[in-house]
Amino acid sequence: MDGLRYDYPEKSQSGGFSLLASEGLVAESLIPVYQSTTFPTHVSMATGVHPDKHGIMHNSFYDKVKDDSYSYSPEANWIQIKPIWAYLEEKNIKTATYFWVGSETPWNGIDITYSKFPFSNSVSEESKIDQILDWLSLPDDEKPRLIMSWWHGIDSVAHKYGMKDKRVLKKFIDQDQHLLNLIDRIKARRLWDKLTLIVVSDHGMTDISNLINIKQLLKQSEIKAKTSLGPAVGHIFLEDKNDLKRAIEALQKNKFLKVKSKDDIHKDLKLNHPTRTGDIVVFTKSPNMLVSRMNNDPPIGMHGYNPEVNKDMEGIFLAYGYKIKPNKIGKVHQVDVAPTILNLLQVEIPDYMEGKVIKLD
Ligand SMILES: [Zn+2]
Secondary structure: OOOOOOOOHHHOOOOHHHHHHHHOEEEOOEEOOOOOOHHHHHHHHHHOOOHHHHOOOOOEEEEOOOOEEEEOOOOHHHOOOOOHHHHHHHOOOOEEEEOOOOOOOOEOOEOOOEEEOOOOOOOOHHHHHHHHHHHHOOOOOOOOOEEEEOOOOOHHHHHHHOOOOHHHHHHHHHHHHHHHHHHHHHHHOOOOOOOEEEEEOOOOOEEOOEEEEHHHHHHHOOOOEEEEEOOOEEEEEEOOHHHHHHHHHHHHOOOOOEEEEHHHOOHHHOOOOOOOOOOEEEEOOOOEEEEOOOOOOOOOEEOOOOOOOOHHHOEOEEEEEOOOOOEEEOOEEHHHHHHHHHHHOOOOOOOOOOOOOOOOO
16 A cells, blocks of 8 residues: 555554454554665565665666666566565466566566556556456466555555645545455455455655755756656766765755765665665755755655654554464564565575564464
8 A cells, every 4th residue: 555654554443454453463564665665665575675685776766787767667677686476486376466566577587477567546446356356266276376466555645735634534544445345355255264465555654845956956066967866865876986076065065965975875774786876875854855856846745765764654564364363563674575475375485585574473
């Protein structure tokens, strides 16, 4: 559920989330990877590694060796670690996705058995539930053992109107009812004794009020560079490496920016990718946002910020059904999602995964 912040499930009164709160397992929150934007977070949940390993640094980014830019691409081969569906398909376990970043095309020749594409924002949750139930009704030898699906959550509404707007809560209630519908329809098929549901979000959301134009700062000091900016982390690829010191000084003129050369990025941030991290990386905190041009209709809600210092970035993790003991547990991390799924499926967890198995029973 896109953008569903950790504090939303408890706002449910008679929907899927209140049912999960009483009969399922609820984690305090799901800590996203950094930067906490939709593409890196979805890929981290699917691979069990951070963006410095899987390479999806943001929804759009630049690769200096390919000399090519990625932008909301359906091309799976940009992902540099095997996604969970490809890992399972290689073991002859059928999988399905109804919209998940990177699952629309084969990953290095490994195709997914069932996948809906191309991505469309206008497909309703009802259609996804219908398809999920159809997949679950297939004969055993055709049925996928893992189904992953992206739902709207509150993301678009929250970006547009901000978290204080009533429309955000209204959208949450809508998603809560769809979740209840999914649970009820699985119940009607008597599948809860062999099916586990995991509900996650990709990131939280916070309100912002200040845009920082990075391109303009560079231009003012006549520094030529390619910029690849997310809301919270920006990568600067210099045309002339001798400009490094001058560019850092130019960017530091804005007091809301933290500026580091590639070599000085703290390793715990897991943002240092060999070919997709800029010569210079700029960081900002909310309520600031990095942009490459001024926007007359700027977003009010935003995410992407460092989850270690901004609690509003934390998302949700709930589980229900087969092998789930109703419980409240502490915070879990997005890189834990893939190993936890493999553990439920009783499939060996590959060494490259950085997360741990979340105890569900
Ligand atoms: Zn998102």
